[in-house]
Amino acid sequence: MDLSVNICGVELKNPITTASGTFGFGHEYGQFFDLSMLGGIGVKGLTPTERLGNPAPRIAETPMGILNCVGLQNPGIDKFIEEQIPFLRQYDTKIIANVSGNTVEEYCGMIEKISDADVDLIEMNISCPNVKCGGMAFGTQVDMVEEVVSAAKKYAKKPLIVKLSPNVTDIAEIARAAVASGADALSLINTLLGMRIDIDSRKPILSNIMGGMSGPAVFPVAVRMVYQVRKAVDVPIIGMGGIRNGRDIVEMMLAGADAVAMGTVMFADPMAPVKALEELKDYMQKHGIEKVTELTGAVRV
Amino acid sequence: MKQEICTVTDRQDYGSGLFALTLHAPQIAAEAKCGQFVHITCGEGNLLRRPISICDVEGEMLKIVFQVKGEGTEWLSRRSPKHKLDVLGSLGHGFNTDALGERSVMIGGGIGVPPMLYTMKNAKANGATPTAILGFRNKDAVILTEDFEKVGTTYICTDDGSFGTHGFVTTELEKHISEYTGVCACGPKPMLKAIAQIAEKANIPCQVSMEERMGCGIGACLVCACGLKLRDGEQGVRYGHVCKDGPVFDAKEVVW
Ligand SMILES: Cc1cc2nc3c(=O)[nH]c(=O)nc-3n(C[C@H](O)[C@H](O)[C@H](O)COP(=O)(O)O)c2cc1C
Numbered sequence: 001m002d003l004s005v006n007i008c009g010v011e012l013k014n015p016i017t018t019a020s021g022t023f024g025f026g027h028e029y030g031q032f033f034d035l036s037m038l039g040g041i042g043v044k045g046l047t048p049t050e051r052l053g054n055p056a057p058r059i060a061e062t063p064m065g066i067l068n069c070v071g072l073q074n075p076g077i078d079k080f081i082e083e084q085i086p087f088l089r090q091y092d093t094k095i096i097a098n099v100s101g102n103t104v105e106e107y108c109g110m111i112e113k114i115s116d117a118d119v120d121l122i123e124m125n126i127s128c129p130n131v132k133c134g135g136m137a138f139g140t141q142v143d144m145v146e147e148v149v150s151a152a153k154k155y156a157k158k159p160l161i162v163k164l165s166p167n168v169t170d171i172a173e174i175a176r177a178a179v180a181s182g183a184d185a186l187s188l189i190n191t192l193l194g195m196r197i198d199i200d201s202r203k204p205i206l207s208n209i210m211g212g213m214s215g216p217a218v219f220p221v222a223v224r225m226v227y228q229v230r231k232a233v234d235v236p237i238i239g240m241g242g243i244r245n246g247r248d249i250v251e252m253m254l255a256g257a258d259a260v261a262m263g264t265v266m267f268a269d270p271m272a273p274v275k276a277l278e279e280l281k282d283y284m285q286k287h288g289i290e291k292v293t294e295l296t297g298a299v300r301v
Numbered sequence: 302m303k304q305e306i307c308t309v310t311d312r313q314d315y316g317s318g319l320f321a322l323t324l325h326a327p328q329i330a331a332e333a334k335c336g337q338f339v340h341i342t343c344g345e346g347n348l349l350r351r352p353i354s355i356c357d358v359e360g361e362m363l364k365i366v367f368q369v370k371g372e373g374t375e376w377l378s379r380r381s382p383k384h385k386l387d388v389l390g391s392l393g394h395g396f397n398t399d400a401l402g403e404r405s406v407m408i409g410g411g412i413g414v415p416p417m418l419y420t421m422k423n424a425k426a427n428g429a430t431p432t433a434i435l436g437f438r439n440k441d442a443v444i445l446t447e448d449f450e451k452v453g454t455t456y457i458c459t460d461d462g463s464f465g466t467h468g469f470v471t472t473e474l475e476k477h478i479s480e481y482t483g484v485c486a487c488g489p490k491p492m493l494k495a496i497a498q499i500a501e502k503a504n505i506p507c508q509v510s511m512e513e514r515m516g517c518g519i520g521a522c523l524v525c526a527c528g529l530k531l532r533d534g535e536q537g538v539r540y541g542h543v544c545k546d547g548p549v550f551d552a553k554e555v556v557w
Contacts (some may be wrong), residue, residue, distance in 0.1 A: 064346075073540060
């Protein structure tokens with residue numbers, strides 16, 4: 001049985017990676033399972049310098065999901081390169097560095113720097129607010145996507161994955177713009193903008209009023225968007241959003257994903273990726289599938 | 302830090318929405334330290350686990366006491382002997398009773414009372430002569446006092462005077478402050494803040510157990526932020542995380 005998948009020339013031993021921001025730099029979940037079982041590790045979103053993040057509360061629960069407003073708390077890209085890459089390199093897995101910026105220049109600077117570091121793939125999170133454009137997220141408008149991706153691509157010496165925001169009217173249009181501007185692969189979905197209110201105090205639960213929704217509740221939205229993007233572009237796709245188990249991985253791949261990422265589900269079960277891999281193998285065995293790549297886009301419509 | 306499927310061996314209903322469960326949790330009990338917590342899956346319908354502080358450990362048994370606050374804890378309150386629970390533990394950074402000296406005082410307010418029991422036992426086991434000050438809303442909310450009294454001197458107060466002394470734990474603490482060498486506390490934030498101020502004035506160490514809405518419980522998702530002072534004494538704030546850096550913090554570190 002062949003579980004390996006190829007993302008822009010980088011071979012992942014299996015299609016399971018971790019979703020940025022849900023897995024830190026691997027230390028914590030590494031106490032529950034061997035990180036080498038993962039196809040890849042998506043690390044916490046990095047910024048040019050350390051970011052403190054938002055005050056608490058940063059999380060609100062919602063039926064089968066959560067909202068978060070962590071606010072990209074991270075030690076900054078330099079500390080990551082210095083302290084975390086050596087830790088992650090102890091494991092036989094691929095490193096996916098996730099970067100976030102507030103200006104085109106910030107993205108370019110980080111991608112230049114991380115290209116020279118020992119990582120395998122670069123994931124560019126374009127759900128961040130563009131401070132020069134009144135805080136509108138880069139990933140929500142075609143012209144901003146084109147501007148930031150084409151500029152960043154010039155500095156990328158490693159495959160560049162553009163991570164799409166689902167908070168858009170037409171995800172296919174955004175995906176086409178990203179690929180036309182140089183994205184080597186796409187990942188989706190980032191979190192859906194949501195809000196919850198405490199009815200006793202009448203105050204928003206999150207310190208930031210609104211936050212990003214993730215977890216099983218968003219899974220059908222993610223499957224739909226991956227399906228639409230698969231039809232629109234011809235680059236590898238890392239599908240994510242609400243994946244719980246091996247069956248969800250199969251479904252996400254049938255919709256068009258080449259690889260997947262698991263995130264919020266680990267808050268419920270730290271062993272979720274390990275169990276999901278076994279379930280994926282079981283499914284392949286039962287259905288006589290030799291190569292996991294056969295699943296990609298194999299939905300019968 | 303382990304994931305263990307634990308069997309409920311005992312359930313107590315204290316009334317007023319307060320419950321105790323005893324779990325057979327050999328792996329977690331073996332490593333549990335006072336002030337740490339466990340993170341429990343509460344039914345199929347609730348995605349997030351519920352963090353609950355460790356009240357007591359005896360051999361392979363772990364006791365937790367909790368208040369029903371929502372659907373998760375309501376589900377948990379309906380567990381009874383033989384039921385299984387999916388538990389992560391023991392988690393977080395607990396109390397360091399050695400740093401509190403010979404005559405430490407354990408202060409608990411409301412649902413902050415349970416973790417102080419194992420903490421008090423720990424202090425005593427390490428050779429100290431600890432005292433407890435426990436505060437409750439009213440007589441109906443009073444729990445665990447006999448367990449504390451077995452360990453050492455225990456003062457009890459209620460907000461309405463229906464049991465013990467009428468008033469707050471802080472009044473009781475101030476009354477006896479000169480007798481103590483260190484303070485540790487768990488309870489509502491305003492109470493912890495007031496205790497921290499009293500301890501600072503008396504120039505004795507103070508450790509507080511903080512609470513925040515939590516996600517993964519192990520330090521990966523960074524949602525349970527607690528504002529801490531900058532290390533070099535500069536103005537500003539940094540964020541630690543209740544699940545990993547806490548729940549117990551040095552009171553001097555916390556931005557109140
Ligand atoms: C607590 C938390 C923090 C996140 N931080 C980031 C981040 O720093 N960068 C990023 O690109 N996505 C971030 N995400 C989004 C996830 O990577 C993922 O796209 C999303 O959660 C959907 O997957 P899931 O439902 O499996 O969690 C975060 C999600 C959560 C829940």
